[in-house]
Amino acid sequence: MPDIYDYLSALHQGIWEVVIPKDLLTVPLGPEWKFSPINVPSPGTIASYRNGQYHLHETKDEYKVHLDRYDPEKNPFLHLIDDAPLILMIMETLQTIYMTSRDAKKNTTPDFISDQQVTWKFRLMMGVILLFFSGILLMMALNQYEHLFSILLPGVVFLNGALVFARGFFMRKRKEYSKNDLANGVLVMAGGIIMALLWELYLFIIVFILTIWSFGSAYVNLKRVIREKKDIPRGLWLSLGLGTGSLIFGVLAVIVPDFLLEILIGILAVIVGIIGLGLLLDGYGMRNAEHLMQEQAEAPAM
Numbered sequence: 001m002p003d004i005y006d007y008l009s010a011l012h013q014g015i016w017e018v019v020i021p022k023d024l025l026t027v028p029l030g031p032e033w034k035f036s037p038i039n040v041p042s043p044g045t046i047a048s049y050r051n052g053q054y055h056l057h058e059t060k061d062e063y064k065v066h067l068d069r070y071d072p073e074k075n076p077f078l079h080l081i082d083d084a085p086l087i088l089m090i091m092e093t094l095q096t097i098y099m100t101s102r103d104a105k106k107n108t109t110p111d112f113i114s115d116q117q118v119t120w121k122f123r124l125m126m127g128v129i130l131l132f133f134s135g136i137l138l139m140m141a142l143n144q145y146e147h148l149f150s151i152l153l154p155g156v157v158f159l160n161g162a163l164v165f166a167r168g169f170f171m172r173k174r175k176e177y178s179k180n181d182l183a184n185g186v187l188v189m190a191g192g193i194i195m196a197l198l199w200e201l202y203l204f205i206i207v208f209i210l211t212i213w214s215f216g217s218a219y220v221n222l223k224r225v226i227r228e229k230k231d232i233p234r235g236l237w238l239s240l241g242l243g244t245g246s247l248i249f250g251v252l253a254v255i256v257p258d259f260l261l262e263i264l265i266g267i268l269a270v271i272v273g274i275i276g277l278g279l280l281l282d283g284y285g286m287r288n289a290e291h292l293m294q295e296q297a298e299a300p301a302m
Helices: 009-013 076-083 086-104 110-115 120-141 147-170 179-197 199-227 236-255 257-298
Strands: 017-021 047-051 054-058 062-067
Touching: 009 017, 009 062, 076 199, 086 199, 086 236, 086 257, 120 257, 147 179, 147 199, 179 199, 199 236, 199 257, 236 257
Parallel strands: none
Antiparallel strands: 017 062, 047 054, 054 062
């Protein structure tokens, strides 16, 4: 009875990723595969799991497994630098958005529409909200209303803490209540307040982290390109691009940190805007399809 480990030996021989159809496995994933809520986005992924250096992405029909150089639980900083550089995160996010929107256009059948858990009204509402948020970010990137960022980000952090606290408060008499929710909510809200009061210090910390992250990613990727050349699991050109892009980001963080932040905010504005536009168009299409189905159902039989 084959299990997933029978297919992972290639990862230790220089192969970047193995793809395993689910119907080949007769043994389910064991408890050592832990659900991972935070990951670099990848097209088609419905869940992600980690087992030491193994990182598994589950899609509808397949398991895709690659081998990280560093276990994020044991070496979170080195994992960010080597396995998840900022440039790669941006590239994968844009690719995932493109692939998701492209595949969504193929699913226009009544079954797909009726199976959606999110109604078209909610999609339209979220699309408008995200487009509005994208516009604010774009104005910040263009040096318009810069002070909004110092209010908006701490406000988002504070609101998130308030939601966590509210969930803990209203669920305190139920079994799914976590005692940590109230404490975590208070801590996150306090973090949002401190962020607003010490915004300049917080901004310095952001730039400092971006600098170390970028130079670290540039060093490990370019060093690998120079030393290993052909034996690079990710591929020579991708590693070269990641190293070069990270180096440029690092230099910008040192020389013109304000400009780098504007670039990143601009990229975020584009990502949020694309998602918002996609939700808006998707919601509008679902609305038209639903109305068409209703008209066909109400039409007298010939």
